[in-house]
Each structure stands twice: as structure tokens, then as C-alpha cells.
Amino acid sequence: MEQDEQGLKRDLFGKNFYWGITTAAFQVEGSCDTDGKGASIWDEFTKKKGAIKDAQHANTACDFYNTYEKDIELIKQLGIPNFRFSISWTRIMPSGTGAVNQQGIDFYNRVIDLCLQNNIEPWVTLYHWDLPHELELKGGWTNRTIVSWFSDYTKVCAQHFGDRVKNWIVMNEPMVFTGAGYFLGIHAPGRKGLKNFLPAIHHAVLCMAEGGRVLRRMVPLAQIGTTFSCAHVEPFSNKPRDVAAAARADALFNRLFIEPVLGLGYPSKTVSILKKISKYQRPGDEGKMRFDFDFIGLQNYTREVVKYSLFTPYLHARLIKAEDRNVPITTMRWEVYPPAIYHILKKFNAYPEIRNIYITENGAAFPDAISENGEIHDKERLEYLQETVGHVLKAKNEGVNVNGYFIWTLTDNFEWAEGYHPRFGIIHVDFETQKRTIKASGKWYSNFLNHR
Ligand code: GAL
Numbered sequence: 001m002e003q004d005e006q007g008l009k010r011d012l013f014g015k016n017f018y019w020g021i022t023t024a025a026f027q028v029e030g031s032c033d034t035d036g037k038g039a040s041i042w043d044e045f046t047k048k049k050g051a052i053k054d055a056q057h058a059n060t061a062c063d064f065y066n067t068y069e070k071d072i073e074l075i076k077q078l079g080i081p082n083f084r085f086s087i088s089w090t091r092i093m094p095s096g097t098g099a100v101n102q103q104g105i106d107f108y109n110r111v112i113d114l115c116l117q118n119n120i121e122p123w124v125t126l127y128h129w130d131l132p133h134e135l136e137l138k139g140g141w142t143n144r145t146i147v148s149w150f151s152d153y154t155k156v157c158a159q160h161f162g163d164r165v166k167n168w169i170v171m172n173e174p175m176v177f178t179g180a181g182y183f184l185g186i187h188a189p190g191r192k193g194l195k196n197f198l199p200a201i202h203h204a205v206l207c208m209a210e211g212g213r214v215l216r217r218m219v220p221l222a223q224i225g226t227t228f229s230c231a232h233v234e235p236f237s238n239k240p241r242d243v244a245a246a247a248r249a250d251a252l253f254n255r256l257f258i259e260p261v262l263g264l265g266y267p268s269k270t271v272s273i274l275k276k277i278s279k280y281q282r283p284g285d286e287g288k289m290r291f292d293f294d295f296i297g298l299q300n301y302t303r304e305v306v307k308y309s310l311f312t313p314y315l316h317a318r319l320i321k322a323e324d325r326n327v328p329i330t331t332m333r334w335e336v337y338p339p340a341i342y343h344i345l346k347k348f349n350a351y352p353e354i355r356n357i358y359i360t361e362n363g364a365a366f367p368d369a370i371s372e373n374g375e376i377h378d379k380e381r382l383e384y385l386q387e388t389v390g391h392v393l394k395a396k397n398e399g400v401n402v403n404g405y406f407i408w409t410l411t412d413n414f415e416w417a418e419g420y421h422p423r424f425g426i427i428h429v430d431f432e433t434q435k436r437t438i439k440a441s442g443k444w445y446s447n448f449l450n451h452r
Helices: 002-006 041-045 064-078 102-117 133-137 146-161 174-183 194-218 240-255 272-280 340-349 379-397 440-450
Strands: 018-022 082-086 121-127 167-171 223-229 232-235 295-299 303-308 317-319 357-361 402-408 427-430 435-438
Touching (some): 041 133, 082 167, 082 402, 102 146, 174 194, 194 223, 194 272, 223 357, 232 240, 232 340, 295 340, 340 357, 379 402, 379 440
Parallel strands (some): 018 402, 167 223, 232 303, 357 402
Antiparallel strands (some): 427 435
């Protein structure tokens, strides 16, 4: 057995370690306007010419809205004890505020109840990037009123699901949805520039903390967390200006959102442009930005190598593409580098304010070939996952307070601007027929979790 060769055993992580799998509403559900669902910024963005590779959209995606019973059955079959999924804000509140759509509530009740009946613990993410389009028309993340919109949405979720859901994640990767969506314009809603990015950052931080407070009040026994994208950053050389450039990139990728939440403020000493966030700050915000999360979810996929660059505005740092470094890459063109997770665990563990760390996403996209007998031997993904889990164990054995690991993702799905081309699933999806096939990586995870 491969896990024996690796010396990797579930027991080595202890009894209280959470093992799971993650999905996100927009990437899997489909049924984009069914049963009263309102449009999100991603429903609108996918209609824009040139926004998504091959003009693909997520109107059907994995059809999870209709196939959730089969997919939860697969999770059960694989013996995965924790299922992290997100709630679509516009299924619950079609306009973002005001009226609640009972059919949306009913859907998530069915999903939650089915998980619990099957001994699968639900982990709910409140915001995985699908902002109501109507709120975007009012400024979206650039409008400070979003704090009260988000607070109301959180209350509705807590009120309807808090009796059964004990694990909550307020936000998924604020750096990605603000950076790609409000600075680079490559994700929904496609806005660009600092005038959008800086207010979006500040309001996302306020919402994270506000969401945490609402949940604490309304679901007192809940375990409350939030997740951050993080990359292990290395300088291209030991030259002081490359080292300084890497420190700036690190501040932007890894420190920008966690530090204000921990009460450490924005890392504007390292990235001076961030001082301009003060324009959007109001007296008393320092306190409102903080929340004592029960856990921090880290999500890592690769490492970045950074070089000084005069021509990159604000940051003066440039990422050296993995393709130009002659290293193995995934379909996303990200470097295959399992030790990255060890480094980021060490890095975040050094914040004394963090109480508990879970890896809430990790995975890799590779092309999958279906063999004649219908099997999928996704050797590269399997090895990547095994090696990464090994690095999590190494960090844990060295005293890092890491107590959970969730794979991204259950089924191949809609990978945002990249469409359906990158396949991240441990279960293959034929998007023509919606047929699911468990890949070798899925079988490995199942074996690892269940054959102790
Ligand atoms: C994360 C994101 C997921 C998924 C994954 C793979 O940034 O939370 O939704 O797309 O990356 O790219």
C-alpha cells in the first residue's frame, strides 16, 4: 500500500484531527435561477464576453442543487467525516437584503440534514465570492453599508441553520475576491484599481469580524473560523532588493487580512500603499476589525518566487512564473510544491494570537485520462495529496497547532475564470452526462481515512 510506503497513517494525527472535503456553492450547484434564486456577481460576470475561458458558465455546473443526495452518498461511501460547503447568499436572500427565500432555506436544510443523518459533519462557509448582484449595483464591497448587509445575511443563516451547524467559516479567501475581483478585474465583478481595491479590503475585514460576532452571539457553542489564501513566498536571489520584494509580496498575499483581524493592523510598514486604506477607516474601526476566531483556515496550493521589479506599480515585485523556472506545474500553471504547506503552517503558527489552524483547502488540478475500463489513475494528484499530508504531519510533529485538513475538492467543478478545464476533484465529472467516477486519489483518501 502506498500509505505504508509513505509511513502515513491517519492515527499519527490524533483522534481529534478533522479530515474533510470542500466545495463552494457557485462552483457546483448550478440551478442559477431556480426556486427564487437571485443573480450573483458571478452569474453576471460569466455573461461578459471574454471573462471566462471558452465562454463557459456555471448555470448547471455539477448540478449539485439536484444531485446533492448522490454527492453526499459519495462522501459517505468514501468515509469522509467532514463536508465544507458554502451557502449562496442569493438563494437565501435574492436581492441581498430584505426578503428571505424559503425555498433557498429549504435546500440547505435538506443538505445539512442529510449530512447529519449520514454522520457527516457540515462546515458552512457564509461567503465564497458570490455577492448578490443587486448589492454590487450599490457599490458591492466598496460600499461600507456592506457591513450591515453582511451582518443581516449572517443572522438569517445563523437563525435557520445554527441549531444543527456547529462549524462556521465566515469568509473564503478575502485576498482573492478583493484582489482578483476589485483590483485586477479578472474575477467578478471585474472592477479594477486601487480606488476599488482599498475600500473592498477594509470592508471585507470589517465583515469578517462582524460575521464572527453575530455567530458568537447567535450560535454560542459554534466553532467559528475564517479562511485565508496563502502562498509560500521565496526571494529569487539573496540580493537585498529581491529579499525586500519578497517581503512585500508576502505582506500582500499572507498578512494583509489576518493581521488586522488579530489586532495587528494592516502591514503598511512593509507595503506603503496600504496606508491609503486610512481614507476608508472611521474612528473605532480598529476594535471593529478584530475578532477572536476559534480557528483560522489556511488554504495553500503552491509557492511563489519573487524578484524586484521597478515596473510593477505599488509593489515593485514580480512573480517569476513557474513555467520559467523549469519546475513541474499543474493545469493552473502553479508549481507542484508540496513543502509549501509546511512553510506556511510554520509561518502562521508563529502568531501567538492564532488559537487553532485547519487547512481548509488544498489540492491540485491535473488532466485526467479515463482508461478503457473507465478508471482514472490520477497519479500526480494522488502523490501531491500524499506528500502534502506528509508535510502537514511534519509541521504538527514539530509543534504546529494544526488540527484539520480538507481537500479541494469533491468533484471536478467550475474553476472561476478558468471554466471547467482545470480538474481539481477526487471524483471525476463528465459534464455532458453528470456521471461521477471516483479517481484513484479519492480511493487513496478513503483508504487512508478508513483502514487504520
Ligand atoms: C481557492 C478557492 C476555490 C478553488 C481553489 C482552486 O482559491 O477558494 O474556490 O477555486 O482555489 O483554485
